[in-house]
Amino acid sequence: MTWLAETAMLAHGWRRLLMLLVAGAIAALSIAPLFVVPALFVGFPVLVWALDGAERRTSFLGRLFGPAFRIGFAFGLGYFIVAFHWLGAAFFVDGGIMIAIMPFAIVALAALIALFWGLGTALAHLFWSHSGWRILTLTTFLSAAEWARGHFFSGFPFDLLGYALTGNDEMMQAASLVGVYGLTFLAILLASTPALIWPADGRSWSRRLAPFFLAVLVIAAQIGWGNYRLNSTQVAERTDIKLRLIQPVVYEHSDWSRAVPADVITRLLDLSATRTSPSDPGLEGVTHLVWPESSLPFFMSQYPEALARIARALPPDVTLLTGAPREDYENGGPGYNSILAINSDGEIVASYDKSHLVPFGEYLPYADFFSQFGIRQFVPGANGWAAGDGRRLMSLPGTPDFLAVICYEAIFSGDLGADIGKAQFIFNITNDAWFDGSIGPAQHAHHARVRAVEEGLPLVRAANSGLTFLTDPLGRVTASLAPQQVGLLDVVPSQRLAGTPFSQVRYGPFLIALLAGLAIAWLSSRRGRA
Incomplete structure (x- = not known):
């Protein structure tokens, strides 16, 4: 893993983009109905390490649309090609030219959506530091990018990262607290913790492993609370409709x-x-x-x-x-x-x-x-x-x-x-x-x-x-x-039910998490420059 971390940090050009494309594709295995949640913990550390090694440009636009943007875009492109590949099935219904353009359409859609992730990682890199808080910086801006793609330009919130944490009835219950955008914030944060284990940088194993073990405990707590909610919530059947x-x-x-x-x-x-x-x-x-x-x-x-x-x-x-x-x-x-x-x-x-x-x-x-x-719309x-x-x-x-x-x-x-x-x-x-x-x-x-x-x-x-x-x-x-x-x-x-916390406060906890993450990102970046 030390080799992978160093390779991700030092790679440049097409090799780095190819590595990120693969890492994003691996992370997409966590989506429904596959729910290979460990895939997130494999893909996201590569993204963090690549941002660690991203070159810093001097101008604002250079930093915003430079290497960090391309890193997030490549990672997102791999994720969305895998996540959205099933849309190609609709092209086979009409046949003809639609089949010929299908691969290009899927890649074009994935690239369009990946622009959000590219912008998210570029903004995160403006506040990047070498402390462990950098994974919170990435979480803040990438989860904000996920919210943006679910709302801007009519919105297309298929396969938000938070769905990876809803793979069974127990895990799904957390959506009643913070919704899928809150779970998106949590998923990115937890999945990035392995990036703090390697490289060692002289730190003890206990310090390096602590965030990852905490992430495992959070998921265990999520499952435990979900099981409690399922067993303790009374659900009554209606009598006025069949x-x-x-x-x-x-x-x-x-x-x-x-x-x-x-x-x-x-x-x-x-x-x-x-x-x-x-x-x-x-x-x-x-x-x-x-x-x-x-x-x-x-x-x-x-x-x-x-x-x-x-x-x-x-x-x-x-x-x-x-x-x-x-x-x-x-x-x-x-x-x-x-x-x-x-x-x-x-x-x-x-x-x-x-x-x-x-x-x-x-x-x-x-x-x-x-x-x-x-080319016409699919629905007649x-x-x-x-x-x-x-x-x-x-x-x-x-x-x-x-x-x-x-x-x-x-x-x-x-x-x-x-x-x-x-x-x-x-x-x-x-x-x-x-x-x-x-x-x-x-x-x-x-x-x-x-x-x-x-x-x-x-x-x-x-x-x-x-x-x-x-x-x-x-x-x-x-x-x-x-x-x-x-x-x-x-x-x-x-x-x-009488109501859920999410139904009462909607995006409130998610917004608070974003604001807290932004404040910590600013403080950690200033401390890194001091």
Whole structure:
């Protein structure tokens, strides 16, 4: 390890960048659903050692965009290529030119996101010192960079470093205290402690090992506290609602021209009315039938009989909650990716329009330019899709208020809308069939589970091809369907918790940690120059 530390500090040029690219790729093995947490403790020390050996430029811009920037960028590039590789599965759906540009698109996206990490390490190096506090300096600026990439330019907070510390039910409970951004701060700090062991620099083994052993104790304490919370928290089941979740595996989502609306409705209704046993009352025993995102790959105007058929199939007082495209009849513009609530009279009694759209997925930035190369947004729909008016509760007759979240809206920690405190559960419909065969669906599902823990809310999740499941407000999966399984799942959500520390104070602890880290970074850097 002394050899590795010295090599990382002394390496220059392409050798240093290649080493950091590999180190970042190794660190990415800690993400969901792999959760190889020791990989963080291998990758991050290399980053610290490389910054130890980074040349200092004299000008401010030279120091900001010089070697330290390139070090963080290379490390981030390796991390994000591995973390986001599963996005390439969507390119195989359309085939043709999309497959040819897939590797370039993945690398370009990884490089774009890695700019945040490059800026984070560059700022950290402005305050760099040779004391042990330098790992706190790195933690402060890199976790701030993670927050920035989750919020700026529409935000893309997939695979935040904090998710590495949520690999099981016990570890996940810490999200109820500080959220995933707080866990990101903790993950970087803990994973950097091996950098203080090597090289020796004349220090005793006890002094060198103490921070690492403290990191191990922190993780042990996290697991112990999580186990205590799971065993001591009482979770009560609701009595006023029962949902039937349908996992239809509808593949017409990618090409509406292949969809025959009458056939799609028939498949959905037949599956919805299935009796799983002789004693199963079928739809007579549920209050809400749930069809996931993209289960209706057409506008209702293309098949006006749809509402009438749904009305005939629904027993009295049963409401259908379905993912469906909604046309902008008033303005004649792009459609909406929506949740429609349809009662047994065939009336649309409520709706929610997705407000946080996926770039290149549901709308195409710089559409005029990309269309010249035959590139369009992945999700079919004329003129792209329009964003709704923000996250909000859905309120239906005889239904507890719930927070409607469509697809990747569930990955935005602390940004689920102003009314989240009034919601009784999180209702998440999604279509991850674009990424079947990759780790993407499991990764996306895990992010949604962490939202349940943060907010202390049950999570009802209906996915087109998986993963469909129910969690309690502690994030534990209590019922689920297997990926690619065409089937149904009858679930009763539990009661929400009174509240979690994170739901009350949001980013407060994270902000305090950043301010404290910044103060210590400034003091340690001044002491190093004294």
